[in-house]
Amino acid sequence: xxxxxxxxxxxxxxxxxxxxxxxxxxxxxxxxxxxxxxxxxxxxxxxxxxxxxxxxxxxxxxxxxxxxxxxxxxxxxxxxxxxxxxxxxxxxxxxxxxxxxxxxxxxxxxxxxxxxxxxxxxxxxxxxxxxxxxxxxxxxxxxxxxxxxxxxxxxxxxxxxxxxxxxxxxxxxx
Amino acid sequence: xxxxxxxxxxxxxxxxxxxxxxxxxxxxxxxxxxxxxxxxxxxxxxxxxxxxxxxxxxxxxxxxxxxxxxxxxxxxxxxxxxxxxxxxxxxxxxxxxxxxxxxxxxxxxxxxxxxxxxxxxxxxxxxxxxxxxxxxxxxxxxxxxxxxxxxxxxxxxxxxxxxxxxxxxxxxxxxxxxxxxxxxxxxxxxxxxxxxxxxxxxxxxxxxxxxxxxxxxxxxxxxxxxxxxxxxxxxxxxxxxxxxxxxxxxxxxxxxxxxxxxxxxxxxxxxxxxxxxxxxxxxxxxxxxxxxxxxxxxxxxxxxxxxxxxxxxxxxxxxxxxxxxxxxxxxxxxxxxxxxxxxxxxxxxxxxxxxxxxxxxxxxxxxxxxxxxxxxxxxxxxxxxxxxxxxxxxxxxxxxxxxxxxxxxxxxxxxxxxxxxxxxxxxxxxxxxxxxxxxxxxxxxxxxxxxxxxxxxxxxxxxxxxxxxxxxxxxxxxxxxxxxxxxxxxxxxxxxxxxxxxxxxxxxxxxxxxxxxxxxxxxxxxxxxxxxxxxxxxxxxxxxxxxxxxxxxxxxxxxxxxxxxxxxxxxxxxxxxxxxxxxxxxxxxxxxxxxxxxxxxxxxxxxxxxxxxxxxxxxxxxxxxxxxxxxxxxxxxxxxxxxxxxxxxxxxxxxxxxxxxxxxxxxxxxxxxxxxxxxxxxxxxxxxxxxxxxxxxxxxxxxxxxxxxxxxxxxxxxxxxxxxxxxxxxxxxxxxxxxxxxxxxxxxxxxxxxxxxxxxxxxxxxxxxxxxxxxxxxxxxxxxxxxxxxx
Numbered sequence: 001x002x003x004x005x006x007x008x009x010x011x012x013x014x015x016x017x018x019x020x021x022x023x024x025x026x027x028x029x030x031x032x033x034x035x036x037x038x039x040x041x042x043x044x045x046x047x048x049x050x051x052x053x054x055x056x057x058x059x060x061x062x063x064x065x066x067x068x069x070x071x072x073x074x075x076x077x078x079x080x081x082x083x084x085x086x087x088x089x090x091x092x093x094x095x096x097x098x099x100x101x102x103x104x105x106x107x108x109x110x111x112x113x114x115x116x117x118x119x120x121x122x123x124x125x126x127x128x129x130x131x132x133x134x135x136x137x138x139x140x141x142x143x144x145x146x147x148x149x150x151x152x153x154x155x156x157x158x159x160x161x162x163x164x165x166x167x168x169x170x171x172x173x174x
Numbered sequence: 175x176x177x178x179x180x181x182x183x184x185x186x187x188x189x190x191x192x193x194x195x196x197x198x199x200x201x202x203x204x205x206x207x208x209x210x211x212x213x214x215x216x217x218x219x220x221x222x223x224x225x226x227x228x229x230x231x232x233x234x235x236x237x238x239x240x241x242x243x244x245x246x247x248x249x250x251x252x253x254x255x256x257x258x259x260x261x262x263x264x265x266x267x268x269x270x271x272x273x274x275x276x277x278x279x280x281x282x283x284x285x286x287x288x289x290x291x292x293x294x295x296x297x298x299x300x301x302x303x304x305x306x307x308x309x310x311x312x313x314x315x316x317x318x319x320x321x322x323x324x325x326x327x328x329x330x331x332x333x334x335x336x337x338x339x340x341x342x343x344x345x346x347x348x349x350x351x352x353x354x355x356x357x358x359x360x361x362x363x364x365x366x367x368x369x370x371x372x373x374x375x376x377x378x379x380x381x382x383x384x385x386x387x388x389x390x391x392x393x394x395x396x397x398x399x400x401x402x403x404x405x406x407x408x409x410x411x412x413x414x415x416x417x418x419x420x421x422x423x424x425x426x427x428x429x430x431x432x433x434x435x436x437x438x439x440x441x442x443x444x445x446x447x448x449x450x451x452x453x454x455x456x457x458x459x460x461x462x463x464x465x466x467x468x469x470x471x472x473x474x475x476x477x478x479x480x481x482x483x484x485x486x487x488x489x490x491x492x493x494x495x496x497x498x499x500x501x502x503x504x505x506x507x508x509x510x511x512x513x514x515x516x517x518x519x520x521x522x523x524x525x526x527x528x529x530x531x532x533x534x535x536x537x538x539x540x541x542x543x544x545x546x547x548x549x550x551x552x553x554x555x556x557x558x559x560x561x562x563x564x565x566x567x568x569x570x571x572x573x574x575x576x577x578x579x580x581x582x583x584x585x586x587x588x589x590x591x592x593x594x595x596x597x598x599x600x601x602x603x604x605x606x607x608x609x610x611x612x613x614x615x616x617x618x619x620x621x622x623x624x625x626x627x628x629x630x631x632x633x634x635x636x637x638x639x640x641x642x643x644x645x646x647x648x649x650x651x652x653x654x655x656x657x658x659x660x661x662x663x664x665x666x667x668x669x670x671x672x673x674x675x676x677x678x679x680x681x682x683x684x685x686x687x688x689x690x691x692x693x694x695x696x697x698x699x700x701x702x703x704x705x706x707x708x709x710x711x712x713x714x715x716x717x718x719x720x721x722x723x724x725x726x727x728x729x730x731x732x733x734x735x736x737x738x739x740x741x742x743x744x745x746x747x748x749x750x751x752x753x754x755x756x757x758x759x760x761x762x763x764x765x766x767x768x769x770x771x772x773x774x775x776x777x778x779x780x781x782x783x784x785x786x787x788x789x790x791x792x793x794x795x796x797x798x799x800x801x802x803x804x805x806x807x808x809x810x811x812x813x814x815x816x817x818x819x820x821x822x823x824x825x826x827x828x829x830x831x832x833x834x835x836x837x838x839x840x841x842x843x844x845x846x847x848x849x850x851x852x853x854x855x856x857x858x859x860x861x862x863x864x865x866x867x868x869x870x871x872x873x874x875x876x877x878x879x880x881x882x883x884x885x886x887x888x889x890x891x892x893x894x895x896x897x898x899x900x901x902x903x904x905x906x907x908x909x910x911x912x913x914x915x916x917x918x919x920x921x922x923x924x925x926x927x928x929x930x931x932x933x934x935x936x937x938x939x940x941x942x943x944x945x946x947x948x949x950x951x952x953x954x955x956x957x958x959x960x961x962x963x964x965x
């Protein structure tokens with residue numbers, strides 16, 4: 001069957017098998033390998049992408065189901081050569097180690113901050129609770145999202161520079 | 175990253191990771207990201223039964239599938255002499271089963287097809303007729319009379335016993351126990367678990383028939399060891415094999431062995447002449463790749479009535495599954511379990527470990543266990559708590575009373591390990607202060623008055639990592655020394671090649687910092703190359719927290735060799751005697767005349783120029799080192815866990831976790847803390863959630879993430895870290911390794927906390943995982959047996 005889908009703003013029209021999973025469509029057909037496959041059972045969240053405006057686990061979405069919709073992946077977080085504050089936060093706060101869960105974590109975090117610009121640590125933990133990280137013990141992921149929240153405002157067109165205070169707080173040399 | 179180091183302290187520190195620029199953009203390269211022209215996909219047909227004779231395997235329909243390129247069976251491999259491969263413990267393991275299947279999930283056939291879905295389709299077209307045999311899942315029963323013999327492939331074998339191994343002085347220990355005031359005994363299970371890295375195992379094998387070169391991209395923690403094993407097993411010349419570990423999505427020990435499907439992918443590429451990719455799915459990962467633990471332990475501790483610990487006695491039944499495939503140094507069939515005396519000053523100790531085959535997946539050493547130090551620490555730390563309860567002592571005070579004292583180092587343990595350094599009591603006091611332990615005990619007393627179940631758990635661990643000295647430690651005859659190559663380009667930028675392989679530990683950053691500190695460079699000026707056997711020196715890879723202790727030392731030694739060569743060149747440049755130069759401010763300068771000096775960059779350019787050089791230097795600054803560790807390193811730490819238990823449901827909430835680690839010198843404290851965070855999450859997971867149980871027919875009950883539960887952000891508290899720093903006296907930069915410390919030390923703290931919470935109800939012990947059902951049953955007086963589920 002044929003589907004037409006917008007991925008990170010680029011339109012694709014492709015022939016796909018009806019059974020093809022979205023994660024495999026993105027990775028194998030479009031060669032967008034930033035989204036990862038981790039479990040098959042919607043438990044780990046390594047495959048999280050946005051379907052229109054909502055994070056979904058792309059290992060349990062068929063490519064056929066995104067026909068006529070928009071998909072956003074980790075490759076679509078950066079804009080105009082600038083990292084999204086969520087990406088910047090993960091790098092600054094050591095929110096990743098092996099990097100395998102990171103794309104999914106960042107996409108959910110971006111969704112959270114779009115809906116709750118000033119989340120508490122508990123709200124961040126709740127938002128990410130459907131995703132598994134085997135490396136960080138979650139501590140620095142929470143800090144990364146808090147950093148991003150603090151610097152989101154500065155990122156907006158009317159805002160100023162990224163918050164240097166948070167950087168100094170973390171003690172990390174950049 | 176702008177820091178420039180003119181001393182170790184200048185280049186060390188919390189610098190951002192070089193790795194992250196690609197990972198936050200989704201531009202890492204994991205094995206499944208590799209797509210080669212003409213590449214085919216493999217899939218494995220696995221046994222649904224735990225024990226059965228194979229009557230026939232019919233592949234005709236699968237071979238007729240239009241998208242199938244090859245179907246490989248045990249018979250195919252037997253014809254090539256490759257049906258069985260060596261394990262890392264000098265046993266053999268079936269690549270594809272020929273005679274019997276011996277665990278559920280065992281590899282039976284391998285299909286190579288044009289895409290991954292077609293490969294799966296074809297699996298369903300293979301007909302296998304099995305004759306079921308009784309399975310033995312229980313390790314004790316496996317040794318009993320009448321147990322089915324699992325390994326009848328080994329001539330003359332009539333039972334399931336693999337080995338007996340002991341450590342310590344049995345007679346002296348028995349004498350201590352006979353004379354002791356107090357003896358406390360406890361059976362405890364360290365249940366089978368799985369490391370479950372988020373990326374499963376996978377491979378892309380590409381046999382170039384024209385050049386004869388075999389390239390293997392693989393999720394391997396030990397690419398050089400894999401290359402040598404393939405050369406020995408497949409009979410291919412080793413210089414024609416290149417193993418590349420690209421980015422790896424976590425390993426934790428599970429990516430050390432060579433798995434059967436890797437071999438199948440290689441054979442598949444040889445047969446088809448095209449690259450073959452195989453990536454396992456999550457169920458395959460949990461059911462067939464190497465498990466961890468599965469130690470059935472009986473511990474006894476002897477002490478005086480006032481709480482002076484005198485002796486430890488341990489018996490272990492070690493369930494190794496269907497093939498003895500544990501990955502550990504040859505002379506240590508129980509890994510480093512011999513460090514079970516832990517951090518305490520005691521007179522005598524003895525342990526006996528018996529290894530046994532069962533109809534379960536092979537493996538046994540994995541999951542950040544430091545070659546079974548995890549099991550050892552859990553044993554001794556549970557015994558200390560049980561002793562404290564028996565004599566009415568506070569568990570923290572009992573530990574303070576018995577911890578080794580600084581003046582006892584170097585300390586030879588009753589089982590023969592030489593701990594190099596430590597100030598244990600200080601580290602425990604830092605933890606007690608950070609937790610405000612007296613306040614916690616007061617709060618607990620108040621809550622108990624109200625019928626609430628709050629628990630405080632203490633553990634103290636001594637790790638044994640950085641394997642290891644070549645004369646004592648090898649894997650399949652390969653000594654555990656690791657190399658480092660350091661090239662310094664004319665403009666003073668450096669490339670370090672190392673044999674270890676990051677799986678998220680940040681080697682590209684930490685190792686650059688090590689070299690930068692030694693040479694007065696910025697870490698930005700040092701590129702770390704790893705994971706490619708054609709571009710890096712030989713070594714045994716990353717596991718057992720050995721990267722910084724072994725490869726980190728090799729890197730420092732190579733950098734010092736460069737620095738010494740640079741001294742000679744600098745002397746020629748400055749027209750001074752090399753003896754008159756000193757290394758200061760990140761450069762060689764004339765002693766007493768600091769204006770006269772040269773940086774490594776200046777010296778490197780001169781070394782590549784036409785400058786006339788003194789005898790003994792041909793030019794260039796490059797150096798290569800091999801590091802053979804004189805001893806293991808012994809990181810240690812003190813952990814305190816605070817839990818609340820719901821008396822109605824048995825649900826455990828970890829409220830606080832305080833961790834004080836002493837891993838010696840910290841090169842990048844940010845990365846060190848991240849490593850500790852990870853291990854603490856492991857501790858919560860293993861203590862409360864993670865176990866691979868089986869039913870009596872051998873069906874794996876933890877074969878997906880719906881059944882094998884991992885801790886999420888909701889189960890993990892915000893970790894509270896502190897540190898002490900006792901440099902390792904024999905390591906070039908005083909580092910000890912840290913990757914596994916928290917995994918080793920934290921489970922006992924969580925279990926001790928839960929048992930402390932349940933103490934008013936008379937609960938003495940329950941095995942991990944302390945699920946709500948298990949805790950609730952323990953409260954009723956019947957803790958669950960967590961390794962078996964009766965069907």
